[in-house]
Amino acid sequence: MASTRNKLIKLLEKTRDNYVSGQFLSEELNISRAAIWKHMKELEKDGYEIEGKSKRGYRILKSPEKLSENTIQWGLNTEWLGKKIIHKSSTTSTQHIAHQLAQENTPHGTIVIADEQTAGKGRMNRKWHSTEGKGVWMSILLRPDILPYLAPQLTLLTATVLADVLSKDMDTEPKIKWPNDILINNKKTAGILTEMQAEQDQIQYVVIGVGINVNHTLGDIPEDIHRKATSLQIETNKTFDITNLIQHILQTFESAYDSYIKYGFPNVKNKWESYGFRIGETIQIKTIKKSWEAVFLGIAEDGALLTKNNDGEIKKLYSAEIDWYREGERNHVN
């Protein structure tokens, strides 16, 4: 049933502005014309506007704006990602739900999406503002067959996926701030939070949380973070279709992930560095014991931050607080 409907949507979307005859649809899908008509009525329930004209056929006037499990799934060209989608109009945080689902043996590739998060989770439980209907608030549940110490590479991979989608489909020039924040014009537009449950040598599951500010106006962003946060709309003066954006992300993610599992990290590293923020510049690094300046060289073959100290020593860092802006520009973004 659902797959017939998927095919139907694809057929209608392929010829977008032209009519598709009921006869053609009925032959392609191998169902009666009465059944086609029933499917059309179902699509309208999910927010599609479809015009049906006798002798000419059907065409989509408008795709639904509202998110639902169906609207994301229809037109989604993936093999395994998003085959199961859980959509909530409002929830505490999609990470929270994804963790619960993971404990209940929910399969690899499941997606949790919300229109609004009331307690969006940032790093160390910092709050993430997730306004209703304005952005992408999504968690991806994965059960990768890789060693736990390699899992941080998935965060970098996700960052390259978002940067790819934002540059190719949204016509922006995103940068990735190591390891995983997406900046447009030096301001944060998207964030990624990856959480894992693993044993010493085996991953139980990974939940990758993605938050993207899409159709926010300045008024939707708290004033105290205006200088460091932005949205696609603010930077491009365009509004974007959220469903479409989610589908593009999932499709791009699936192929990037499959390629990573097959070929490893080198391609991800190259792509990451092509978007890398402040590569070749001096940054301030802080760990619990000390603070020093170093030149940011790029990322290592495993994704770690590669730096060169003043004395020429090259160091790999896996975890540190970094001040990306030198004196005078401080606190601009953190």
Place this chain on the structure above:
Amino acid sequence: MLKVQEIRELIKLIDQSSIDEFTYETNGTTVSMKKTSEDIGVKPITRVETVEQPVEISKTEEPKVSESVEVTKSEAVEPEQQSVVDYDYEIESPMVGTLYTAASPEADSYVQKGSKVQKDTVVCIVEAMKLFNEIEAEVNGEIVEILVEDGELVEYGQPLFRVKTK
């Protein structure tokens, strides 16, 4: 070529085994290890006293042609801690990263000395490249010693907590 964590893993395995000497050769790199201690004890878990582990792995330290790692079995050497803690399981870090003992700076620690833990009790978080890994106890028992501090950088395989299992 062996990675630092692989060498560390080797040291641990050899230390727990009855092997006295071990040599590994590949692509012109040789790693040899030798135990100096005569008594090959039958303690349930032997504390591995590795060299001070720098977390920022220096690139300039290209593997030498021959690395000799001496593993000495010393009795618990911390001067102020004479009493030997009774434990039979160590929770180890599955990756390099920063250790957090609580979910957020304001929250209470996941566990304290004396806390009873189940297999699936979260004992801490290790973060690397903004991936947050919730570490579970993996055994039922009681936390008898905490070997790390909040915010500390930890290594792959580094013992974090000691547990007396039930």
